[in-house]
Amino acid sequence: MKSKLNQILKHLILLFMVILALLPFMNMITTSLIPNAYVLPSEPQIIPKQFYFGNYVAVWEGEDFGRYFLNSVFVTCITTVLTLIIASMSAYGFARLNFPGKNIIFNIYIYSLMIPAILALVSQFTVLQRLNLVNTYAGLIVLYVSGGVAGNTFFLKGFFETIPRALEESVIMDGGSRWTVYRHIILPLSRPALATMAIGTFSGTWMEVFTALTIIKTQSKRTLPIAIKLLQNGKATQWGIIFAASIIVLIPIMTIFILFNKQFINPGGSQGAIKG
Amino acid sequence: MIALEQYTTVSYKNKKIRKIKDKRKHKEALQAWMFIGVGFILFAVFMAYPLLKNIEMAFMDYSVNPNKPSTFIGLNNFKKAFLSSGVLGESDKFYLALRNTLLCALVTVPFQWFIGMMLAVAIESLSKGKMFYRFLLYIPVISDWLVVAILFKYIFQDTSGALVNSILLNLHIIKEPVMWLQNEWTANIVIWSLCIWKGIGWVMIMYTTALQDLPKDIYEAAEVDGATKKQSFWKITIPLLQSRTYFIITSLIIGAFNVLLQVMLITNGGPMGRTDVLLNYMYNKAFSSFDFGYAAALSVIMGIILIVISVFQKKITNNAKIEF
Numbered sequence: 372m373k374s375k376l377n378q379i380l381k382h383l384i385l386l387f388m389v390i391l392a393l394l395p396f397m398n399m400i401t402t403s404l405i406p407n408a409y410v411l412p413s414e415p416q417i418i419p420k421q422f423y424f425g426n427y428v429a430v431w432e433g434e435d436f437g438r439y440f441l442n443s444v445f446v447t448c449i450t451t452v453l454t455l456i457i458a459s460m461s462a463y464g465f466a467r468l469n470f471p472g473k474n475i476i477f478n479i480y481i482y483s484l485m486i487p488a489i490l491a492l493v494s495q496f497t498v499l500q501r502l503n504l505v506n507t508y509a510g511l512i513v514l515y516v517s518g519g520v521a522g523n524t525f526f527l528k529g530f531f532e533t534i535p536r537a538l539e540e541s542v543i544m545d546g547g548s549r550w551t552v553y554r555h556i557i558l559p560l561s562r563p564a565l566a567t568m569a570i571g572t573f574s575g576t577w578m579e580v581f582t583a584l585t586i587i588k589t590q591s592k593r594t595l596p597i598a599i600k601l602l603q604n605g606k607a608t609q610w611g612i613i614f615a616a617s618i619i620v621l622i623p624i625m626t627i628f629i630l631f632n633k634q635f636i637n638p639g640g641s642q643g644a645i646k647g
Numbered sequence: 648m649i650a651l652e653q654y655t656t657v658s659y660k661n662k663k664i665r666k667i668k669d670k671r672k673h674k675e676a677l678q679a680w681m682f683i684g685v686g687f688i689l690f691a692v693f694m695a696y697p698l699l700k701n702i703e704m705a706f707m708d709y710s711v712n713p714n715k716p717s718t719f720i721g722l723n724n725f726k727k728a729f730l731s732s733g734v735l736g737e738s739d740k741f742y743l744a745l746r747n748t749l750l751c752a753l754v755t756v757p758f759q760w761f762i763g764m765m766l767a768v769a770i771e772s773l774s775k776g777k778m779f780y781r782f783l784l785y786i787p788v789i790s791d792w793l794v795v796a797i798l799f800k801y802i803f804q805d806t807s808g809a810l811v812n813s814i815l816l817n818l819h820i821i822k823e824p825v826m827w828l829q830n831e832w833t834a835n836i837v838i839w840s841l842c843i844w845k846g847i848g849w850v851m852i853m854y855t856t857a858l859q860d861l862p863k864d865i866y867e868a869a870e871v872d873g874a875t876k877k878q879s880f881w882k883i884t885i886p887l888l889q890s891r892t893y894f895i896i897t898s899l900i901i902g903a904f905n906v907l908l909q910v911m912l913i914t915n916g917g918p919m920g921r922t923d924v925l926l927n928y929m930y931n932k933a934f935s936s937f938d939f940g941y942a943a944a945l946s947v948i949m950g951i952i953l954i955v956i957s958v959f960q961k962k963i964t965n966n967a968k969i970e971f
Contacts, residue, residue, distance in 0.1 A: 381769050382776070388766065389783045392844070395798050396786070398810050402801070415802075415810040457686045464682030468675055476687065483694060485957045487905050489926060490946035493933050494697030494704065517693035520686040549678050578791040580908065585934070596793055603797055603912065610801055617794040628789050635789065636781040636852055 403427070403614035426615035434612075436598060436619055443595040446508055447576045450515040454523060454572045455565060457516060462527030463553045467539070477528075480521035488518050489581055496585055506588045514582050519575075523568055530564035531557055567634050574624050595620050698950075704943035711937050724944035737941070740920055744928040747835065751924060752903035755842040759899055760892075762843070763850025768880070770851070771858050781855065788848040796912040799841045803827040803913075831921035834914045838922060841909050846902065850895055857891040858884075890964050897960040904953055925949055 394417065401416040406423050430436045464470075465477055495514055496505070504510030538560075539552040558565070580596040587593055593601075599616050606612055628635060680687075705724055710717045728741040770780050787795065802810035805826040812824040827833045861884065869879045907926040910916060916923035916931070925945065933942035 378774060381773060385766070385769060385773075385776075385780050385784075388847075389780065392784055392787050392848070395795070395802050395810065395844075396790075398802060399798050413808040415808060415813045457689070461683045461686035464679045468679035468682065469672070470676035470679035473679070476683075479695070480690070482954060482957070483690075483698070485901055485953045486698065486950050487907075487926060487953075488694075489907065489930065490701060490950060491694060491697040493939055493942065494700040495693060497700075498693065498697060513689070514693055517689040520690045521694070524683075524686060549682070553682070574789060578793065580793055581930075596791070599793055599797075600912075613797060614801075617791075617797060620791055621794055624789055624791065625786075628786075632778075632782055632785075636778070636785050636855075 399614045399617065402610050403618055405611055407611065426611040427619070430602075430612055430616045430619065434598070434602060434616070436595070436616060438591065439593050439595045439598040440619065442592060443577060446512060446515075446594055447573055449508075450512050450519075450576045451569055451573045453512065453516045454519045455569055458520060458523035458568065459527055459558065459561070459565065460553065461520065461524045462531055463549075463557055465524060466528045466531035467536075467552075468549070477525075480524060483521045484525065492581060492585055495582075499586065505586060506592070507586075508592070511583060511586045514586065515576050515579065518582075519572055523572070526568060527561070527564060530561055534560050563634070566631070570627060570631060570634055574627065577624060578620075701943045701946050704940055705947045706944075707940045709940035709943065711939065717940070720940070724941045725948070727941055728944060728948065740923065740928060741945070743920060744923045744925045747922060748904060748906070748925045750835070751839060751842065751906055752900050754839050755846065755903055756896060756899045758843045759846035759850050760896060763847045763895075764854050764892075766847065766851045767854035767858060768884075771855060781852065784851060785848040787845045788852075790845070792845075792908045793912065795841065795845060796909050799837060799844075799909075800828070800913045803837045805829065828914055829918060831918060834918070834922045838906070838909050838913060841913070842903065842906065846899065850899070853891065853895050854888065857888050861887055893960055893964045897957060900956055901953060904949060 397417045398415055401419045403426055404419050404421060404423050405412070405416065406425055465473065499505050499510045499514070502510070504513065534557065539556050542552050542556065543549075578596055579594075580600055583594050583597050584600065587597060599613070599620060602616055603613055704717075706719060706721060707717045708720045708723075727737050729738060731738045766780075766784065770777050773780075803812075805812070805824055805828065807813060807816055807824040809824070811827070812821070815821045816824065825833060827837050865883055865887075866879055869883060874882070905926065906924050907930065910922060910924050910927045911930070914922045916927055926949075929942045929945040929949070932938045932945065
């Protein structure tokens with residue numbers, strides 16, 4: 372009896388926390404469905420009473436978000452694929468092979484993770500300038516992929532080390548190369564970790580603002596986060612429009628979260644959780 | 648004579664073995680570089696070099712104009728930050744941004760940590776609905792910082808119809824709508840509550856995975872010995888989670904130093920720079936005033952603080968490692 376009461380009490384507290392976590396989103400969704408929300412309504416709108424999609428149309432067509440959406444999809448997908456290839460190869464090198472300077476390089480990787488990436492932005496810009504890569508997707512993607520090398524190598528190395536060595540030793544005995552081991556043993560066995568990493572890279576790149584804002588100058592090349600930031604600067608009080616745009620940005624991330632929620636909230640390994 | 652002969656053959660054999668070993672080592676190193684090479688070059692050119700260049704820039708009056716050379720000015724950029732220079736000096740702004748950054752860590756880290764941990768423990772002890780709560784409480788974590796910062800600006804608007812004011816008015820906690828973003832401390836509260844609101848879910852999941860890794864037999868043994876649930880929580884669970892706790896707290900502190908979008912979008916440092924934080928201050932110095940040298944000096948100061956925190960954490964964690 373006492374433990375039942377205890378459970379009910381816990382459910383009540385947790386439901387309260389869920390309401391705290393979700394109420395702002397409800398407020399946002401409902402506001403995006405109201406025409407002309409220039410002025411704040413006299414009461415906060417939580418449950419949608421009407422379903423007006425004019426704001427979404429205005430953002431998608433009038434503000435050219437259709438184009439920005441495709442730009443973002445392009446940049447994010449290429450970044451994710453390149454990061455998967457480069458980080459998994461690099462992690463295999465650190466996990467299984469010995470070479471001079473290995474520990475030093477790996478420690479430098481780890482320490483670089485503690486420094487906010489934005490601190491490097493000014494000099495990164497000058498480097499890209501010298502390579503003539505400013506205002507190109509190549510420049511933007513190269514910065515994204517480079518920024519992910521250290522963290523993802525660290526993450527995957529941890530996972531690769533849990534794979535028993537016996538499997539690959541037999542391949543080497545049979546004259547197989549390191550590449551065969553990496554390609555046919557390590558990669559297939561690490562699918563969960565690779566998926567976690569891909570999801571993390573995808574959502575991180577999808578939401579990145581400052582690098583994109585600094586590197587991309589042409590309007591037609593903008594990615595979604597830049598578009599939202601500039602929209603917020605320009606139409607600060609048109610909340611309906613801003614929130615319609617925000618929801619367009621959130622939809623892909625939320626879809627991934629709903630489809631792959633186990634990768635986020637129930638990771639088998641102890642360091643699998645993705646930080647937003 | 649015979650002994651010498653033996654000696655030379657042995658040493659010859661050793662040499663041969665060493666040569667083969669060296670060759671193998673050489674080959675392995677070459678193979679390793681084929682795997683790590685691309686990543687390392689990208690990291691070196693686009694991360695390490697810019698960060699090092701930042702250090703160089705911190706000692707220069709850095710000029711964006713290619714025709715005007717940058718000049719070496721020693722510690723002047725650092726003096727500008729640390730030493731007061733009149734009423735309109737930068738050092739007042741620097742100390743304010745430093746204070747706000749430290750305050751942000753001091754306020755948001757304990758709340759995120761404690762609430763997140765309690766949620767993890769409470770959800771783990773439920774008989775039903777674990778995944779349901781974890782799923783919903785994680786939604787703020789995966790949401791874009793940009794979006795939630797704009798959203799918090801909206802729910803903390805100063806009219807009585809804005810979400811937060813309306814709730815507080817209805818609960819009779821306040822009598823008239825609060826102008827959240829117009830005052831130093833209320834604006835800071837908005838920024839802090841955003842950090843806490845978004846961080847709790849992450850802490851919860853980090854503790855959840857740690858809780859699931861705990862060995863069950865210790866609890867059974869404790870129960871046999873007559874320990875109550877409360878006792879086993881404080882005497883077993885908390886100590887076993889210690890290394891995870893250090894990791895979480897360091898991550899949260901680093902997170903607090905990373906606060907930028909929140910401030911930029913909600914207050915942009917206002918009113919009068921009273922809510923500015925280090926990164927926002929630095930970003931504006933670099934990209935609004937184009938004072939790259941000074942901005943680089945600020946970034947070096949931040950980098951040093953963060954590395955000190957991390958080294959400290961590593962030392963503590965190594966001392967506190969519990970094996971089970």
